[in-house]
Amino acid sequence: MPNPLFVADDELASLIFEYCRGRLNLDPVPLDLTGDKRRLEEALAGLITPEGNDPARVLDIFAEKLAPAVISCDSPRFLAFIPAAPSKAALLFDMVVSASSLQGTSWLEAAGAVAAENQALGVIAAQAGMPAGAGGCFVSGGSAGNLSALVVAREVGYRRFAPDRPARLRVAVSTQAHSSITKALTVIGVEPFAVPTAGDRFTGADLEAALRSDPEEGDVVAVVATAGTTNAGIIDDLAGIAAVAERKNLWFHVDAAYGGAALFAPSVRDRFAGIEHADSLVVDPHKWLFAPFDCASLIYRNPHLARTVHAQDAGYLDVIHTDAPEEWNPSDYAYHLTRRARGLPLWFSLAVHGTDAYRDAVESGLRVARQAADLIRRTRGLTLLRQPDLSIVLFRRDGWAPADYDGWSKRLLAEQIGFVTPTKWQGDTVARFAFLHPETTIGMVAEILATM
Ligand SMILES: *Cc1c(COP(=O)(O)O)cnc(C)c1O
Numbered sequence: 001m002p003n004p005l006f007v008a009d010d011e012l013a014s015l016i017f018e019y020c021r022g023r024l025n026l027d028p029v030p031l032d033l034t035g036d037k038r039r040l041e042e043a044l045a046g047l048i049t050p051e052g053n054d055p056a057r058v059l060d061i062f063a064e065k066l067a068p069a070v071i072s073c074d075s076p077r078f079l080a081f082i083p084a085a086p087s088k089a090a091l092l093f094d095m096v097v098s099a100s101s102l103q104g105t106s107w108l109e110a111a112g113a114v115a116a117e118n119q120a121l122g123v124i125a126a127q128a129g130m131p132a133g134a135g136g137c138f139v140s141g142g143s144a145g146n147l148s149a150l151v152v153a154r155e156v157g158y159r160r161f162a163p164d165r166p167a168r169l170r171v172a173v174s175t176q177a178h179s180s181i182t183k184a185l186t187v188i189g190v191e192p193f194a195v196p197t198a199g200d201r202f203t204g205a206d207l208e209a210a211l212r213s214d215p216e217e218g219d220v221v222a223v224v225a226t227a228g229t230t231n232a233g234i235i236d237d238l239a240g241i242a243a244v245a246e247r248k249n250l251w252f253h254v255d256a257a258y259g260g261a262a263l264f265a266p267s268v269r270d271r272f273a274g275i276e277h278a279d280s281l282v283v284d285p286h287k288w289l290f291a292p293f294d295c296a297s298l299i300y301r302n303p304h305l306a307r308t309v310h311a312q313d314a315g316y317l318d319v320i321h322t323d324a325p326e327e328w329n330p331s332d333y334a335y336h337l338t339r340r341a342r343g344l345p346l347w348f349s350l351a352v353h354g355t356d357a358y359r360d361a362v363e364s365g366l367r368v369a370r371q372a373a374d375l376i377r378r379t380r381g382l383t384l385l386r387q388p389d390l391s392i393v394l395f396r397r398d399g400w401a402p403a404d405y406d407g408w409s410k411r412l413l414a415e416q417i418g419f420v421t422p423t424k425w426q427g428d429t430v431a432r433f434a435f436l437h438p439e440t441t442i443g444m445v446a447e448i449l450a451t452m
Pocket of ligand 1: 082140141142143144146178180226228229230255256257258259284296
């Protein structure tokens with residue numbers, strides 16, 4: 001008797017492929033709603049039993065009860081947080097990665113997958129203008145990328161003081177840095193050196209002034225700049241910060257998890273000047289480079305430094321660490337060991353569509369953001385809070401209190417007009433759009449604004 005877990009079941013395959021075909025062909029993708037705990041529990045009650053179930057029944061429960069209780073982040077009307085817009089080619093190839101159990105832990109096990117992932121990483125590194133030797137790996141998200149990069153920054157910082165180990169090290173961050181940065185610093189036991197900024201944007205002058213006014217600045221070993229803040233889409237003064245970092249011998253980490261995709265966009269490329277000096281760089285293709293979850297690229301200027309910090313040492317792993325020059329173990333460049341070859345859907349889509357299609361798709365998100373800003377500026381009762389640097393638009397409905405924004409947000413979702421959530425800007429509750437889906441139109445934005 002063959003083991004039932006491994007029987008090639010054509011009927012089950014058709015069931016799943018048909019579901020996937022249907023999901024990929026949804027036009028438009030419905031926004032759907034958030035879930036009701038009691039109803040979800042009812043749908044799932046008693047489903048996992050010793051004997052199992054007919055797969056059609058389980059898939060039905062998923063399709064009818066569970067999937068509609070997940071807001072579709074790939075809907076062009078999803079404008080909250082940071083949406084997603086995976087290309088069809090990338091989504092389809094993600095199925096190939098799954099069906100082939102493609103892992104990408106080491107060169108020994110997965111050279112073919114790793115070579116292709118590195119090609120995709122190379123495209124991003126080249127857009128950033130990083131040197132030819134730059135490299136790294138794909139990790140699960142910007143948070144994992146920031147953590148892994150800061151671990152390297154910390155170790156390189158410690159080496160400065162060797163053989164002593166100072167009681168504390170600090171990393172310079174601005175208040176607009178992503179929450180994952182402060183979280184990572186907590187995890188690795190490094191204190192933030194909070195840099196006050198004179199304006200909205202963290203500049204080299206801010207960093208210089210903060211260091212100058214601190215008598216213990218010698219324990220600051222790194223600085224984090226953000227290329228596209230998540231809340232407002234602001235690109236820090238990367239060139240200015242890089243220059244101070246160079247002078248003070250600080251590790252320069254650039255968190256471009258959201259904004260880095262706009263390196264592909266000629267209309268804003270000059271705002272990233274200085275990014276080429278990054279010691280480590282994070283760009284999330286699962287945000288604005290049309291890749292499915294979960295895919296973040298982590299690139300180091302000197303990957304060998306990262307390897308000395310992250311390579312795991314165990315007798316059974318000795319075989320993956322040889323002196324072969326072509327060897328490239330993604331597990332050596334971040335805090336992880338086993339990993340899915342999660343860069344391959346991006347690689348496939350880039351290879352199929354070409355970088356011009358990526359340039360155009362990113363530009364369309366930037367364009368709708370500019371159109372939305374213009375429309376808000378022209379609409380009585382609305383105030384645009386800043387001209388967008390990238391594709392995030394902050395604005396206010398004059399006279400609204402926080403509860404008004406909350407009620408409005410819930411209504412928009414209930415009526416399936418849009419998913420838009422408020423944020424805080426300079427202490428006030430305001431409305432926020434995050435654009436990136438190439439199929440979001442200014443017409444949809446007008447429809448949303450008309451409900452305010
Ligand atoms: C989204 C984001 C992160 C976190 O990335 P995840 O993929 O959600 O872990 C970090 N930094 C910035 C600037 C981001 O926009």
